[in-house]
Amino acid sequence: MKKLIALLLTLLLLAGLAACAKPAAEQPAPAEQTTTTEQTTTTEQAPADETPTEEKKTVKLGLANINEKATFGKLVKMGFEDACAARGWELVYVDNNSDGAQAVQNAEILVQQGVDFIVDLNIDQSVAGTIVDIVSAANIPMVCVDIAMGDTPFFGVDSDKVGRMAGEYSVNWVNENWGGEVDYIVCFTAIASGDEVQKRARSAVEVMQNSDIKIGDTVEIEYQNDTAVAQQRFADFLTAHPDAHKIVCYGINEFAGTGAIAAGETAGRTDDFALFTCGVGSQFVEPLYEVQGNSPWKTAVAAFPELYGDQLCDIIENYFNGVPLEPLMPCKLVCVDWSNITEYYPLDDLPWKKLS
Amino acid sequence: MKQQTKKRTLSDLMGDSSSLLTVIGALLVEIVVFAILSPNFLTVINFKNIGLYAAIVGCVSCSVTLVNISGMIDISVGSQIAVVGMVAALVSGAGGNWVGTTAASLAVGVTLGAINGFFITVLKLNAFITTIATMQSFRGLAFLLSDGMSLTISDSAFKFIGRGYILGIPMSLIIMLVCYLVFHFISKYTVLGRNVYMIGGNPQASFLAGINVNSLRFKLYLINGLMCGVSGVLLASQTGAGIPNAAANYNMTALSAVILGGAALTGGKGTILGTFLGSMVLAVLQNGMNMMSVGAYWQDIIIGAVLILSISIDAIKGGSLKRKL
Numbered sequence: 119m120k121k122l123i124a125l126l127l128t129l130l131l132l133a134g135l136a137a138c139a140k141p142a143a144e145q146p147a148p149a150e151q152t153t154t155t156e157q158t159t160t161t162e163q164a165p166a167d168e169t170p171t172e173e174k175k176t177v178k179l180g181l182a183n184i185n186e187k188a189t190f191g192k193l194v195k196m197g198f199e200d201a202c203a204a205r206g207w208e209l210v211y212v213d214n215n216s217d218g219a220q221a222v223q224n225a226e227i228l229v230q231q232g233v234d235f236i237v238d239l240n241i242d243q244s245v246a247g248t249i250v251d252i253v254s255a256a257n258i259p260m261v262c263v264d265i266a267m268g269d270t271p272f273f274g275v276d277s278d279k280v281g282r283m284a285g286e287y288s289v290n291w292v293n294e295n296w297g298g299e300v301d302y303i304v305c306f307t308a309i310a311s312g313d314e315v316q317k318r319a320r321s322a323v324e325v326m327q328n329s330d331i332k333i334g335d336t337v338e339i340e341y342q343n344d345t346a347v348a349q350q351r352f353a354d355f356l357t358a359h360p361d362a363h364k365i366v367c368y369g370i371n372e373f374a375g376t377g378a379i380a381a382g383e384t385a386g387r388t389d390d391f392a393l394f395t396c397g398v399g400s401q402f403v404e405p406l407y408e409v410q411g412n413s414p415w416k417t418a419v420a421a422f423p424e425l426y427g428d429q430l431c432d433i434i435e436n437y438f439n440g441v442p443l444e445p446l447m448p449c450k451l452v453c454v455d456w457s458n459i460t461e462y463y464p465l466d467d468l469p470w471k472k473l474s
Numbered sequence: 475m476k477q478q479t480k481k482r483t484l485s486d487l488m489g490d491s492s493s494l495l496t497v498i499g500a501l502l503v504e505i506v507v508f509a510i511l512s513p514n515f516l517t518v519i520n521f522k523n524i525g526l527y528a529a530i531v532g533c534v535s536c537s538v539t540l541v542n543i544s545g546m547i548d549i550s551v552g553s554q555i556a557v558v559g560m561v562a563a564l565v566s567g568a569g570g571n572w573v574g575t576t577a578a579s580l581a582v583g584v585t586l587g588a589i590n591g592f593f594i595t596v597l598k599l600n601a602f603i604t605t606i607a608t609m610q611s612f613r614g615l616a617f618l619l620s621d622g623m624s625l626t627i628s629d630s631a632f633k634f635i636g637r638g639y640i641l642g643i644p645m646s647l648i649i650m651l652v653c654y655l656v657f658h659f660i661s662k663y664t665v666l667g668r669n670v671y672m673i674g675g676n677p678q679a680s681f682l683a684g685i686n687v688n689s690l691r692f693k694l695y696l697i698n699g700l701m702c703g704v705s706g707v708l709l710a711s712q713t714g715a716g717i718p719n720a721a722a723n724y725n726m727t728a729l730s731a732v733i734l735g736g737a738a739l740t741g742g743k744g745t746i747l748g749t750f751l752g753s754m755v756l757a758v759l760q761n762g763m764n765m766m767s768v769g770a771y772w773q774d775i776i777i778g779a780v781l782i783l784s785i786s787i788d789a790i791k792g793g794s795l796k797r798k799l
Contacts, residue, residue, distance in 0.1 A: 187622040187718075309770075340770030345624075345713045346720060350527045354764030357520045358512060372624075373717075380713050384526065384637040401715060404626045473621060 177438065178208045179431075180233030182224045184241055184264070185216040189399055190423050192473050194239065194263075197427030205431055218242030225249045229256040235434050236260040240267065243312070261430065261443065265314070271443040273430055275396075275421045277317040280451060281368075284318070284394040285325025287417050287453045288366055291392060292331050300326070301362040303336040304355065304391075306374035308343040318396040318419075319368040326366065334362075341374055348377025349384075356385050365391035372401040375415055379405070388414050397421065398454050400470050403463045411456030420454045420462060424469040493736025496787050497751040500734075500780065501758060508762030515765055522639075525647030528757035530555075530708045531724055532650045532750070535731045536657040537701035539749040541694050542732050543661075545674040545741025546594065548695065550605040551702050552724040553612035554586045556717070558706025560616050562632070563625035563716025572632040579710070580703035586612060587699015591692040609725070616718040625716040636711030646708050653704065658746040670694065674741030730777070731756055734784050755780070 181198050185191045195211065202209040210231045212224040221240040228236050229252060236258055240249060246267035253260045264274035292300055303326055305319045323336060339355060341348035352367075359365075369375050375395040382388040391414050395402070398420035406413055429449060437443055454462050463469075509516040534551050541548050562579040570578065586608075593604045627633060638645040661667035672680040673687050681687050705724070710716055734752030737744025759780060763773045 187617050189623045192622060337767050339767075342770065344720065344722065345715065345717055346530070346709060349713060350760075351764050353523055353527065354761050355767075357517070357523050358514050358765035358767075360514060360519075376624075376626075376713060376715055380637070383714075384712070385523075399624075401624055401626055405628070405714075408628050470623060473623070 176207060177205070177235060177434065178210060178231075178233045179434065180210045180212070180228035180231065180236040180258075182212050182214050182221060182228060182236065182238045182240065184214055184239035186213045187215075189470055189473070190397075191239075193424040193469055194426050196469075196473060197424045198237070198431075199427070201427035201431040204428075205435070207431070214238075214240055216241045218245035221245055222248050222252070225252045229253065229258065233258060235437070237263060237273075237430055237434075238267065238270075239263045239265070241265060243267070246270075259437065259443065261433070261447070263426065263430075265312075269445070271445055271447065273433065273447040274426070274449050275318075275451070276446070276448050277314050278321045279448065280396050280419045280421070281318045281321025281323075282325050283419050283451060283453055284368060284396060284417065285322035285329075287455075288322060288368070288392070288394045289326055289329045289331060291394075291416055292326075292364075292366060295392075296364045298330065299332045299364055300366050301334040301364045302359065302366070303327075303333060304352070304365055304367045304378075305336065305338045306341050306348060306352075306367065306369040306378070307338050308370060308374075309340060311343065311370065315370055318370040319374075322368040322394060341377060343371075343373055345373045345377040345380070348374045349380045350377075352378045353381040353385055356381060356387055356390070363390045367391055367393045369393070369395040371395065371397045372399050372418070375418070376401045379413070379415060382414055392416050395419075398463065400468070402454075403459065403468065406456060406459060407465055411459075417453045417455040420452050422450050422452075422462075425450060492791050493788050494745070494748055494751065496784055496791075497734055497736065497748060497755055500784055501751060501755050504755065504758045504762060508758070508765070512762060512765045515762060520761065520765070522642075522644050522647065524754075524757050524761045525650065526644040526712075527761075528753055529644075529646035529650040530705050530712070530721075531727045531731065532753045532757075533653050533708065534698075534701045534705040534724065535728045535749050535753050536653050536746060537694070537698040538728045539732050539735070539737055539744055539746055540657070540661065540667075540670050541698050542729075542737045542739060543674045543741060543744045544670045544691060544694055545677060546601040546691055546694065547739065548590060548601070548605045548698055549725045549729070550586075550590060550609035550612055551698070551705075551728055552721040553609045553616065554583060554699060554702035555706040555709055555721040555724055556616040556719070557586060557612050557619070558583050558703050559710040559713075559720055560619040560625070560716040560718055562707055562710040563627050564619060566627045566629045566632055567625055572629060572635065575629070575632050576635070576707055579707045580700060583699045583701070583703020583706060584696055585699065586702065587695045587697070588692075590699070591695030594695065595688040595692040613718075616720075620716065620718060622718060624718070627710060627714050627716065633711050633714055636708045636713075646712065649704065649708065653701070654746060654750050661746050666690070666693070671742060674743070676742070727756060730781050734781060736788065755784075 179202060183191050183195055186195060198209060210228060210233050212227055214221040214224055221242060222245050236253055238249060238260060250268050250270055260270055261273050262270045266272050292298060303323055305323050307316050307319060339351045341351060367378050375393055378393055382391055393415045394417050396419045398418045402415060402418045426449060433447060452462060514520060558579045561582045562575050565575045565578045590605060590608055593599045594601045636646050640648060669685050669690055673685060673690055677687050709720060731753035732749050734755055735748025759777060
């Protein structure tokens, strides 16, 4: 019996490993090759000797992604794969997995792979100096994305700008719909994400406070980046303030928004608040289509992570053509709401639906 | 002689009365303090709110209590709840009605419980280590199910389970109360319940007395999986989404409620009523602090302090200061 169970477990383990391995059928077209190692995926173009005249134009781009488990990371990866494929570039891909130690190891891997340019999405600022040292020692140009790394050229979301966009949108909305008066401002924070990221909500609060809007009070709700926590704490806030009927809420991402909406719906007080957040994904777009825009969630500022690849590859292309890298290179930002949702996120072409 | 009889009767009525009195005292103190400090605390709508949001952890705490009384542990409940939530969102998204979605979710919960039970009772692996491992694996599974994406649930009938009201009472509160009544009955008035206490108090003696210890433990993990299913359904229906990183702190909240209620992690001691009161202490504390806009970090410190204080009072009453070791 014991032997049988041991054998079954071994077979189960082997079957699991086999199931996790990438099937041959999923490999790209013959022109490209994908090899998967422990941490690196390399998409190679056709051998250089077949296209000798184009050899100089081909860039070997190293991408250290933020974390492939989350939708954001998947969209970034998809965007880079498409952009590199369109330009005939080779993409060397590693996943930092939101882990500083892994990010340092990945920088070493990209250097060893002999890439021409590195794009790094590292969440841990404490290792930024180490990564910069590794990459600059190898004399490889680098751009960091969304989270600053010392003097390294920065591309991506300017959190302060995003917050200000949401703030300006909300000021206009309050003037048009609530006669320029607000009972409470609720700012959803997730402190563990870092001070810089909080600006996506706090800068919006600042814009509102500096406007001519008459404001009752301002409250911060720490929701620990957890929808259920946001829901519970906002529900408690609503209960504690039964007479508040003009509440403006700001959030750094969709988790805060989903939680606030759920709390409002459960309490039957969706008319008492208006929500302005950052980041656009399925949690904002799909429910908004469902209710045909009739939602307290008025806008979300989109940064289009699926377009990072295309925007950055253009910058890199220019760099290799002699255009220097700017210290700050903002990504495309748009306040998406019901009036323009079909333009940016048509229901039949949602970027996250393309992820397999 | 008369006095002894009287004492026994009271003890029978109260169960682990010492712990229960401590936790009832803590609950009353909380209610009085928050009623003074927050004008909207002592309202019907707020108590409905407390019940509504306490239900998710409250439900799974019932079965965690039995698991702990049996001398075992399960720290993978948060991950199990996350998997169930994802399955609910997937089934609902595929067109399943609320009955199908709920049934599939509960079935998945039972399956996850069976996986824990298999390793712990068949392969005799340590429960703590096993559930650390499955906590990781189940979390990975939650991400794998949707490729890491959050999935929205639009079925209003399904969302009613977590958000709806029947005769003005939150549906999730009703579900939680029913669960506590059922578990109280099981633990007090059934052979299974009495055997749980026996195997927790002395598994060797229970085995020699003819109790199939492993079979009972396996059943407890199945029941725990089922309750993770109930909590997962409540979570998904309340938030209106399947979120792979949800319920990350629920292990600790459920264990805290169980310990506050007087259960011993070493087994053999604890009551369902105690756990109910323990989960209410935590829920009221959190609600009161939220209403007073107490900062999140202070909330963590205060909740930890209340837990330590309650356990200390209990331990001191049990003579811990007089013991040399």
